Amino acid sequence: FLPHLVASLEQVEQTYIMVKPDGVQRGLVGEIISRFERKGFKLTGLKLFQCPKELAEEHYKDLKTKSFYPTLIDYITSGPVVCMVWEGVGVVASARKLIGSTNPLQAEPGTIRGDLAVQTGRNVVHGSDSPENGKRETALWFKEGELYEWTPAQAPWLME
Numbered sequence: 001f002l003p004h005l006v007a008s009l010e011q012v013e014q015t016y017i018m019v020k021p022d023g024v025q026r027g028l029v030g031e032i033i034s035r036f037e038r039k040g041f042k043l044t045g046l047k048l049f050q051c052p053k054e055l056a057e058e059h060y061k062d063l064k065t066k067s068f069y070p071t072l073i074d075y076i077t078s079g080p081v082v083c084m085v086w087e088g089v090g091v092v093a094s095a096r097k098l099i100g101s102t103n104p105l106q107a108e109p110g111t112i113r114g115d116l117a118v119q120t121g122r123n124v125v126h127g128s129d130s131p132e133n134g135k136r137e138t139a140l141w142f143k144e145g146e147l148y149e150w151t152p153a154q155a156p157w158l159m160e
């Protein structure tokens, strides 16, 4: 029984984070995972995966009318990606801050895109933009048996 975890249970969010094909090709997988790991979030799903076109289209369906949409679908399906689900209090907004602005030239130094990328069309990582989309995207990219509930040994040292 861990009271410090039970107390904040309703505040726990999930976010879908993905190292995009350029991040994998450029050998940035470990670097990107470590930023979420060091922050103190909990990894509940992780896999290398080459995404079929239909899934990419569903994931980015809100951008269907944008001029860059076809190149975005080509980019995301161009090679394996690393799919992750991270869990924690406030994880959705915090992950977006760790990732930085969509355009890497405008992303602050210290953020993933600010440190590791230069172009919007090659911005190395994805992160859900709301708790609702965190759930939606998790369900889209992961099957039930691929996600794990566990208690990190460090939990009482992260949450009071």
Ligand code: GDP
Pocket: 063, 068, 071, 072, 101, 102, 120, 121, 122, 123, 125, 126, 127, 129
């Ligand atoms: P995000 O939430 O910061 O990833 O940004 P959006 O949801 O607005 O866009 C999704 C993804 O589409 C971005 O991460 C980029 O990979 C791509 N994208 C967005 N805007 C542009 C653009 O103007 N040009 C190109 N080539 N890609 C874009």
Ligand code: MG
Pocket: 127, 129
């Ligand atoms: Mg987005």
